[in-house]
Amino acid sequence: MIHLNGVTKIYKNNESPAVDNLDLHITRGETCILVGPSGCGKTTTMKMINRLVTPTQGTILINGQDNREMNPVEMRQNIGYVIQEIGLFPHMTIADNVATVPREKKWPEKKIQTRVDELLHLVGLDPAEYRNRKPASLSGGQRQRVGVARALAADPDILLMDEPFGAVDPITRTHLQNQFLRLQEELKKTVVFVTHDIDEAIKMGDTIAVMREGHLIQLDSPDQILSEPKDDFVSALIGGNRAIKRLNLVKTREVIDNMPIQTLRTNSPVDTARKLLITSQLPAMPVVDENNRLIGVVQKHILSALKEQAEIADIMEKNGCVVDKGATLGDALSTMLNYGERYVIIVDENYSPCGIISFTYLLELMKNDVA
Amino acid sequence: MAARLLSYENIGLLTKQHIIMVLISSIAAILTAVPLGILISRERFARVGAIIENIVNVAQTVPSIAILALFFTILGLGFNTAVFALWLYSLLPILRNTYAGITGVSKGVVEAAQGMGMPPLRILTLIELPLASPVIIAGIRTAVVVNVGTATLATFVGAGGYGDLIVTGIAIQRLPLLLTGCILSALLAIICDHILAVVEKNRVVEYQEVKY
Amino acid sequence: MCIYGVAGNSFVGYVTANSGKILQLSLEHCLLVVVAVLIAIVVGISLGILISYYDVLAPAILYVCQIIMTIPSLALFGLFLPLFGIGFKTGVITLVLYCLLPVVRNTYVGIAEIDPSIIEAARGMGMNEASIMTKIKLPLAWPIIMAGIRTAVVMVVGIAAIASVVGAGGLGVFIFRGISQWNINAVLVGAIFVSLLAIVFDQVLKLVENRSQV
Numbered sequence: 001m002i003h004l005n006g007v008t009k010i011y012k013n014n015e016s017p018a019v020d021n022l023d024l025h026i027t028r029g030e031t032c033i034l035v036g037p038s039g040c041g042k043t044t045t046m047k048m049i050n051r052l053v054t055p056t057q058g059t060i061l062i063n064g065q066d067n068r069e070m071n072p073v074e075m076r077q078n079i080g081y082v083i084q085e086i087g088l089f090p091h092m093t094i095a096d097n098v099a100t101v102p103r104e105k106k107w108p109e110k111k112i113q114t115r116v117d118e119l120l121h122l123v124g125l126d127p128a129e130y131r132n133r134k135p136a137s138l139s140g141g142q143r144q145r146v147g148v149a150r151a152l153a154a155d156p157d158i159l160l161m162d163e164p165f166g167a168v169d170p171i172t173r174t175h176l177q178n179q180f181l182r183l184q185e186e187l188k189k190t191v192v193f194v195t196h197d198i199d200e201a202i203k204m205g206d207t208i209a210v211m212r213e214g215h216l217i218q219l220d221s222p223d224q225i226l227s228e229p230k231d232d233f234v235s236a237l238i239g240g241n242r243a244i245k246r247l248n249l250v251k252t253r254e255v256i257d258n259m260p261i262q263t264l265r266t267n268s269p270v271d272t273a274r275k276l277l278i279t280s281q282l283p284a285m286p287v288v289d290e291n292n293r294l295i296g297v298v299q300k301h302i303l304s305a306l307k308e309q310a311e312i313a314d315i316m317e318k319n320g321c322v323v324d325k326g327a328t329l330g331d332a333l334s335t336m337l338n339y340g341e342r343y344v345i346i347v348d349e350n351y352s353p354c355g356i357i358s359f360t361y362l363l364e365l366m367k368n369d370v371a
Numbered sequence: 372m373a374a375r376l377l378s379y380e381n382i383g384l385l386t387k388q389h390i391i392m393v394l395i396s397s398i399a400a401i402l403t404a405v406p407l408g409i410l411i412s413r414e415r416f417a418r419v420g421a422i423i424e425n426i427v428n429v430a431q432t433v434p435s436i437a438i439l440a441l442f443f444t445i446l447g448l449g450f451n452t453a454v455f456a457l458w459l460y461s462l463l464p465i466l467r468n469t470y471a472g473i474t475g476v477s478k479g480v481v482e483a484a485q486g487m488g489m490p491p492l493r494i495l496t497l498i499e500l501p502l503a504s505p506v507i508i509a510g511i512r513t514a515v516v517v518n519v520g521t522a523t524l525a526t527f528v529g530a531g532g533y534g535d536l537i538v539t540g541i542a543i544q545r546l547p548l549l550l551t552g553c554i555l556s557a558l559l560a561i562i563c564d565h566i567l568a569v570v571e572k573n574r575v576v577e578y579q580e581v582k583y
Numbered sequence: 584m585c586i587y588g589v590a591g592n593s594f595v596g597y598v599t600a601n602s603g604k605i606l607q608l609s610l611e612h613c614l615l616v617v618v619a620v621l622i623a624i625v626v627g628i629s630l631g632i633l634i635s636y637y638d639v640l641a642p643a644i645l646y647v648c649q650i651i652m653t654i655p656s657l658a659l660f661g662l663f664l665p666l667f668g669i670g671f672k673t674g675v676i677t678l679v680l681y682c683l684l685p686v687v688r689n690t691y692v693g694i695a696e697i698d699p700s701i702i703e704a705a706r707g708m709g710m711n712e713a714s715i716m717t718k719i720k721l722p723l724a725w726p727i728i729m730a731g732i733r734t735a736v737v738m739v740v741g742i743a744a745i746a747s748v749v750g751a752g753g754l755g756v757f758i759f760r761g762i763s764q765w766n767i768n769a770v771l772v773g774a775i776f777v778s779l780l781a782i783v784f785d786q787v788l789k790l791v792e793n794r795s796q797v
Contacts, residue, residue, distance in 0.1 A: 434741025
């Protein structure tokens with residue numbers, strides 16, 4: 001899909017090249033993460049793909065075609081581009097921002113409006129509420145989602161993302177990452193993603209290209225990078241706690257597959273709950289409403305300590321410890337630590353519980369990994 | 372004589388002269404300075420832009436009366452002399468603000484537009500100019516107010532305007548004449564300033580209250 | 584004092600023939616500017632300090648200063664003429680008013696922008712209000728006040744050229760006499776020397792300003 005062959009970029013008034021003789025091959029539908037410290041040439045590499053930066057030497061092929069031979073304007077309209085949130089046009093409404101590329105492509109206005117609503121839905125923003133607002137009135141995370149929607153507007157095959165989740169707080173970042181992973185599963189775009197955060201790279205990438213001083217140091221899958229870092233630089237970049245980092249390679253969905261899930265209703269007898277909890281050896285059980293949506297959690301230790309007769313509704317904790325099934329085990333672990341609980345409930349897109357992961361389980365997993 | 376000068380007819384004439392002088396010179400200044408400012412803000416003229424900005428900064432310290440006097444030495448007396456001097460002098464704030472406004476637009480915003488495949492001309496009209504407009508309008512406002520003031524000096528090169536009333540008032544020591552000229556020219560300046568301040572503020576509210 | 588020595592048609596000739604007059608009127612011009620600016624500094628900084636304590640007054644006072652700035656200078660000279668008569672006094676008073684806005688505004692802004700924790704620290708160490716103002720606030724606000732003074736000076740050099748209309752002298756004499764007597768060289772001398780004066784004042788004060796920032 002994207003081939004970089006011997007690409008070198010030397011900026012004016014600079015002796016050492018920003019990118020030095022780089023070969024990189026990105027296949028269709030994969031997410032390739034360019035990661036490295038600032039000044040390693042990752043952003044320059046990305047910008048050479050859509051020709052915001054012209055290479056000094058070497059060629060870049062997109063779908064087999066040299067990108068110097070393409071009309072840059074047309075080419076860029078077919079490559080989605082997300083940069084840090086400053087890239088939203090502050091004087092335009094959210095709808096107009098998202099409609100930018102379709103308007104450039106002269107789509108009929110009606111089609112554009114339908115597409116805008118569709119995209120806002122896709123990134124989880126209610127069009128009725130957000131269409132006519134200006135970027136300034138949105139939170140950082142919401143602006144970032146508009147950025148993604150805008151890049152997807154004309155349904156490009158390729159997405160270039162430059163630190164797209166860089167300017168938000170860690171909790172929002174995790175949300176945005178999970179949401180993007182879910183989207184990407186459906187959309188299967190070819191993504192080039194620049195970040196300086198190795199954890200983000202491990203979580204988001206199919207392949208990771210570790211760069212330093214304009215050179216490609218290692219190009220591998222996240223698993224390979226973690227287990228076989230090529231040199232000291234890559235090891236240092238990964239840092240310690242590799243066992244914990246590897247948790248980010250696994251989605252919660254993958255470990256709860258085929259795990260039967262028992263749920264309680266608010267009117268379930270407490271005895272049933274007790275019996276179920278003891279046989280399943282789980283630390284907690286989800287409570288659902290008539291639509292099978294999660295409304296709370298009953299914890300084992302509370303149930304065991306219970307002396308008198310009580311209703312499930314009385315001993316249920318609302319807003320338990322919950323993550324999306326698209327999240328990684330790493331997310332599950334940090335959620336548990338944040339809430340100080342020994343369990344986390346996994347929910348699907350309808351907020352129906354589809355699994356439980358216990359702290360003990362994660363510990364076992366890490367222990368095996370280290371061994 | 373004072374009575375004749377203070378007739379409605381004469382005041383109407385002087386008002387017309389004053390306003391036309393300001394209007395022609397200001398519009399001409401906008402039409403020349405804005406495109407010029409856009410031109411020097413383009414990347415390929417980056418070096419020229421910085422040099423011109425410095426020249427403009429120095430030129431702006433030159434008093435308006437000096438510019439008027441210099442044009443007198445070239446064009447002699449007359450309406451044209453005044454209009455040319457006003458035009459040249461009001462070029463400066465508009466040119467400087469256009470340049471500053473456009474180069475002040477966030478690099479990220481422009482790069483996002485480029486990266487999404489907006490052609491340069493559309494980036495200019497849809498992104499850069501709207502975002503720079505409060506600064507450009509502030510420059511136009513400065514220029515117009517200065518022009519209203521400088522136009523009172525146009526009487527010295529025989530171009531009429533409210534300055535006629537003031538200078539004659541001083542010369543023949545007639546307070547009503549003097550006051551009429553002073554108050555009308557001051558009012559005109561204040562009105563222009565307020566109208567353009569409202570326009571400027573509207574743009575600011577709409578575009579610039581964005582702090583990421 | 585109608586024509587200052589006729590010496591051929593050349594500009595250089597005219598300048599050399601009238602060098603004494605040029606020097607005298609330049610000094611007169613500078614005197615107008617310096618006196619006006621010194622008064623404006625005293626009045627303007629005091630007003631700025633005043634409104635930094637009484638925030639409610641700030642919009643009103645700044646608005647009045649702003650209005651004064653928009654009034655055409657010839658009009659303001661004319662307005663004061665009946666009150667203060669022909670001469671230096673009218674010239675200086677008018678110039679002072681034009682100086683006020685930049686000085687008052689920059690004093691106010693300069694003081695307002697000081698990090699409140701610094702003032703709190705000073706107060707916590709037991710400094711009284713007067714010494715906080717003279718030892719903390721004004722020194723910290725000084726670079727901004729200085730910038731305001733520079734703006735005022737450059738503006739007033741130009742406006743002072745018009746003061747000769749009310750008989751306050753200065754380089755404007757060359758310009759206005761030159762126009763009425765169709766003496767191109769005189770007009771050029773006036774225009775060029777006024778411009779030079781403005782540029783020199785600006786550059787010198789820029790140096791002072793930069794030094795005060797360090």
